[in-house]
Amino acid sequence: MRPNKRDELVRKALKVFYRYGFHATGMDKLVVETGVSKTSMYKHFRTKEDLILAVLKLRDEEFCENLFRRMNELADTPAGQLLASFDALNEWFHEKEYRGCMFIKAGAEFQDVAHPIHKQSAEHKKIILNYLTDLARKTGARDPDDLACQIFLLQEGAIVTAVFLKSYEPAQHAKAAAEVLLNAALA
Template sequence: MATNAKERLLSAAERLFYEEGIRAVGIERILSESGVGRASFYRHFPSKDDVVVEVLRRRDTLWRSWLDDRITASGRSPEELPLALFDGLAERFSASDFRGCAFINTMVETADPDSPAHRVAAAHKEKVIEVLDRLLAQAGYRDHERLARQLALLGDGAIVTALREGTPEAAVRAGGVAEVLLRAADREPVRH
């Protein structure tokens, strides 16, 4: 357990928000779970909304690091490397604590696209698209930006489907569709 009050607050909030939802968890619950007092909470965060934003920023950093690790560890060829996303999602969907995507969940709960939490969650999705776009561009795909958005759409659909079905199979199916898209896409010869 973290020793610093801010870290304890963030860890408790992240776990509770992911397990139960942002709206379902109040400040009192975060205080109780973290063991941090109210005065300390307000020294670190002016409001619950500020906690939500900080939790999402942390989770974004960790999630993208996780994706980078999956890409690095993948044995796939450069032209198939974007499919590492689906390999990683299958792994994640198998975890007993899988509750969907914290960013999708946030956008559903905070439906106002101008809210800070919604903007941070949407920005995370754009960063994932940027990672896919970079991989596709490096592999010589001509329409890499459009293809990156298509793969991200498949990934998000797989996340929601895995939550509904309770199985990692959605990642496998989405990965199969992504593979078909990659095979059909135009590529330039990559110069080494």
């Protein structure tokens, strides 16, 4: 099924916002980068923030679907899937256009916790943490909530460190630390 104009705009805008950031990307830049006129943009979205929310929704769906699918493809046990999350991150870090986490950026650019963009970014992180918590429970870990939080923090740290050090290694370093935490939680 061919995507409609609104979906095409959201997909194109996602790439532009990911590349340049949210505040640094004005409507004029969006027009140039997406090839969509301001009139057409405002036909689909009342404000730039409405467009950003649609972009974050799409990114959340695509990112979670890809991450969770890769974790399941790379391992067939809950413990293995927790560790495989770092292999999936490593694959992401190797992508040519890797520029870190769009939700971390959105949360940093829209710091008011009551702002809808900040809230949507936080919700994305909660979805990932909940998925990890469910897997941690399935491992039989003594304290699955703590284990999931620890693995989540390692993932987030690896994402940020990969950007700042321009390195692929943080995913593997974080995986090694996660393995220690997992073994301790299962002992």
